[in-house]
Amino acid sequence: MExxxxxxxxxxxxxxxxxIIISFLFINAIMMGYxxxxxxxxxxxxxxxxxxxxxxxxxLIVDGVKLLAKELLIPFNVDRTLFRxxxxxxxxxxxxxxxxxxxxxxxxxxxxxxxxxxxxxxxSVNVMSLLVAGWGSNNKYSMFGAMRAVAQSIAYEIPILxxxxxxxxxxxxxxxxxxxxxxxxxxxxxxxxVAFLIYVIAGxxxxxxxxxxxxxxxxxxxxxxxxxxxxxxxxxxxIGEYTNMFIVASVATVLFLGGWHGPHLPxxxxxxxxxxxxxxxxxxxxxxxxxxxxxxxxxxxxLNFAWKYLVPFSLVNILITAVLIKL
Amino acid sequence: xxxxDFQERNRFFLNMGPQHPSTHGVLLIVLEMxxxxxxxxxPVLGFIHRMHEKMAESRPCQSFMPNTARxxxxxxxxxxxxxxxxxxxxxxxxxxxxxEYIRVITSELNRIxxxxxxxxxxxxDLGAFTPILYGFxxxxxxxDILEDITGSRLTYCYYRFxxxxxxxxxKFVDATRAFIKRLRKRFVxxxxxxxxxxxxxxxxxxxxxxxPDMAIRYGITGPNLRGSGIAYDVRKNEPYSVYPEFxxxxxxxxxxxxxxxxxxxxxxxxxxxxxxxxxxxxLPEGPVRGKVPKxxxxxxxxxxxxxxxxxxxxxxxxxxxxxxxxxRLKIRVPSYSNLSCLPELGRGILLPDLVSILGSFDLVIPxxxx
Numbered sequence: 207m208e209x210x211x212x213x214x215x216x217x218x219x220x221x222x223x224x225x226i227i228i229s230f231l232f233i234n235a236i237m238m239g240y241x242x243x244x245x246x247x248x249x250x251x252x253x254x255x256x257x258x259x260x261x262x263x264x265x266l267i268v269d270g271v272k273l274l275a276k277e278l279l280i281p282f283n284v285d286r287t288l289f290r291x292x293x294x295x296x297x298x299x300x301x302x303x304x305x306x307x308x309x310x311x312x313x314x315x316x317x318x319x320x321x322x323x324x325x326x327x328x329x330s331v332n333v334m335s336l337l338v339a340g341w342g343s344n345n346k347y348s349m350f351g352a353m354r355a356v357a358q359s360i361a362y363e364i365p366i367l368x369x370x371x372x373x374x375x376x377x378x379x380x381x382x383x384x385x386x387x388x389x390x391x392x393x394x395x396x397x398x399x400v401a402f403l404i405y406v407i408a409g410x411x412x413x414x415x416x417x418x419x420x421x422x423x424x425x426x427x428x429x430x431x432x433x434x435x436x437x438x439x440x441x442x443x444x445i446g447e448y449t450n451m452f453i454v455a456s457v458a459t460v461l462f463l464g465g466w467h468g469p470h471l472p473x474x475x476x477x478x479x480x481x482x483x484x485x486x487x488x489x490x491x492x493x494x495x496x497x498x499x500x501x502x503x504x505x506x507x508x509l510n511f512a513w514k515y516l517v518p519f520s521l522v523n524i525l526i527t528a529v530l531i532k533l
Numbered sequence: 534x535x536x537x538d539f540q541e542r543n544r545f546f547l548n549m550g551p552q553h554p555s556t557h558g559v560l561l562i563v564l565e566m567x568x569x570x571x572x573x574x575x576p577v578l579g580f581i582h583r584m585h586e587k588m589a590e591s592r593p594c595q596s597f598m599p600n601t602a603r604x605x606x607x608x609x610x611x612x613x614x615x616x617x618x619x620x621x622x623x624x625x626x627x628x629x630x631x632x633e634y635i636r637v638i639t640s641e642l643n644r645i646x647x648x649x650x651x652x653x654x655x656x657x658d659l660g661a662f663t664p665i666l667y668g669f670x671x672x673x674x675x676x677d678i679l680e681d682i683t684g685s686r687l688t689y690c691y692y693r694f695x696x697x698x699x700x701x702x703x704k705f706v707d708a709t710r711a712f713i714k715r716l717r718k719r720f721v722x723x724x725x726x727x728x729x730x731x732x733x734x735x736x737x738x739x740x741x742x743x744x745p746d747m748a749i750r751y752g753i754t755g756p757n758l759r760g761s762g763i764a765y766d767v768r769k770n771e772p773y774s775v776y777p778e779f780x781x782x783x784x785x786x787x788x789x790x791x792x793x794x795x796x797x798x799x800x801x802x803x804x805x806x807x808x809x810x811x812x813x814x815x816l817p818e819g820p821v822r823g824k825v826p827k828x829x830x831x832x833x834x835x836x837x838x839x840x841x842x843x844x845x846x847x848x849x850x851x852x853x854x855x856x857x858x859x860x861r862l863k864i865r866v867p868s869y870s871n872l873s874c875l876p877e878l879g880r881g882i883l884l885p886d887l888v889s890i891l892g893s894f895d896l897v898i899p900x901x902x903x
Contacts, residue, residue: 250666346547417660417732500732502660504885505569507735 223315235445236266276437288342293442296335300449310466310478321382333359343434361512365408368520369401386465393464409454417500455489558898574879582902589862602688605900608647608843613692619838619849631819632696641805646675647843655892696822737791741890752870755845761789767841791893
């Protein structure tokens with residue numbers, strides 16, 4: 207593995223990339239929040255936010271201001287350090303995967319040889335923040351939500367890994383840039399439809415989105431692991447969740463939908479990002495639609511689904527892929 | 534040995550309610566839990582007891598009308614119906630036929646509105662955020678129709694002793710017919726969104742099975758009883774008003790699980806539409822209020838009247854003492870008996886299943902507490 211020495215030009219480039227990515231995160235959270243509320247509204251036969259700004263565009267900004275101004279309540283008898291640290295813990299591991307995702311041919315902060323493994327490992331760290339939040343809230347309901355979240359995340363990591371492995375078997379590399387490069391002729395979704403489906407479903411479960419949103423099951427556990435959070439803590443959890451969704455969608459785009467490949471554009475090496483975002487937001491749109499259509503699965507049904515259906519299917523998929531590659 | 538030891542050490546108590554998003558009203562259920570399993574649910578009532586029966590004993594029988602609507606505000610007209618029919622039976626007041634038809638039409642409209650709200654709330658408990666808004670959209674039409682003639686949107690006080698307070702006009706008839714057509718088309722959407730939804734079926738099938746024997750032991754009535762396979766409906770078994778003149782079926786389930794109760798209610802909505810159609814077709818002309826004596830004196834002795842509310846059999850029991858103020862008015866509400874089987878039914882189930890069972894029972898706590 208070659209190391210790129212951190213010369214000043216490279217260092218400046220990294221710093222700029224990180225700044226852009228973090229600011230993009232917040233913008234993305236705002237856009238996705240708006241998108242979600244509008245889609246939810248139209249699915250439910252109502253217009254969604256309309257008051258603030260033209261058709262409610264400024265709604266999320268106003269919400270952000272409100273959340274910033276709220277009192278940061280710390281309930282009595284909680285573990286203060288854990289309680290305060292949990293939102294930060296949920297926000298940090300979702301920034302890092304964005305550094306390795308190739309937004310377009312020349313726009314990638316850092317192309318690690320093991321980019322894919324890095325992303326999956328950050329996803330696992332994500333779970334810890336839920337557990338810390340649930341425990342630190344000193345609340346039975348929050349603890350319930352946290353325990354469910356841990357079991358769910360662990361169970362669904364395996365189908366994610368296995369479906370990614372199918373793609374890796376075909377490309378012989380973990381580096382995301384090369385995986386996108388290998389999709390010049392044909393997108394992998396055509397070659398691996400099963401893996402794509404399994405990845406999207408398991409990704410939904412990994413980000414705790416409905417129909418797998420048990421950790422925050424409103425009607426059963428009154429907001430689950432983030433019951434006790436108000437103001438900025440709450441919004442950090444939500445920015446973390448939206449960013450996680452974005453990462454899942456981006457990885458699906460990179461692995462299956464051909465990344466930044468698309469009809470030719472001038473400055474194609476940089477403007478490939480347009481196709482990338484189109485594909486990612488299409489997947490996000492699907493994810494949001496699914497949330498407002500389906501009820502919640504029961505917890506044991508959730509785990510059953512992972513262990514008895516997704517894992518065997520993805521294993522068989524890998525087997526078939528390996529056999530076909532050998533031939 | 535180890536398993537029960539583990540369970541012993543893992544027991545804890547969890548309070549579900551009184552403020553909780555999925556107990557429909559202020560209901561406290563004290564759950565003794567072990568992990569995710571509920572070992573013993575004990576409901577605690579009385580958080581919204583408003584002494585309606587005491588109020589009935591303290592004022593003339595005419596003044597009790599608004600109270601009837603506030604007991605079960607979701608389905609208020611059958612409550613009205615039971616009370617006015619009770620006093621009419623006691624005091625021997627005759628009701629003109631047109632008034633009876635109007636009562637049946639509005640009661641059935643209210644039943645549909647109640648079931649639509651139940652459907653939305655049940656699915657909201659299960660985590661589907663959309664059907665409740667579709668249900669409320671349909672309910673708005675019913676509420677608009679009823680608002681025109683009754684004056685209220687939720688707590689109707691429309692019936693009077695001897696009839697109804699206002700006559701219906703052509704606008705009402707046309708609007709109701711248009712609504713019936715619209716709702717039949719909307720049922721297709723509900724069918725696709727909910728009834729055929731695999732996740733919903735998995736959350737509702739084989740959950741909370743109430744055997745017919747258990748249902749009879751606890752006095753469960755209404756769609757919950759019919760979901761268990763017993764075809765008992767007050768409109769057919771103890772007919773009142775003009776129900777014998779209409780042709781409708783009583784949908785019955787087979788197993789008694791949540792899905793059966795759901796299907797019974799959905800089909801009941803269709804049957805209510807049938808009743809309304811027939812009533813509108815045969816609506817007789819005539820007065821809408823019969824002759825009512827100036828001062829109603831309730832003769833000493835008791836009297837009973839039962840109606841089929843949206844949740845089950847609602848019956849009023851009156852003991853008069855010769856004055857215009859009842860000596861005792863006892864209201865038997867369906868939700869009270871429906872809830873009473875929860876400790877036996879909820880032993881050893883998972884918490885999400887408890888939520889599903891509570892939702893499928895269609896409980897309204899204010900009517901339980903009165």
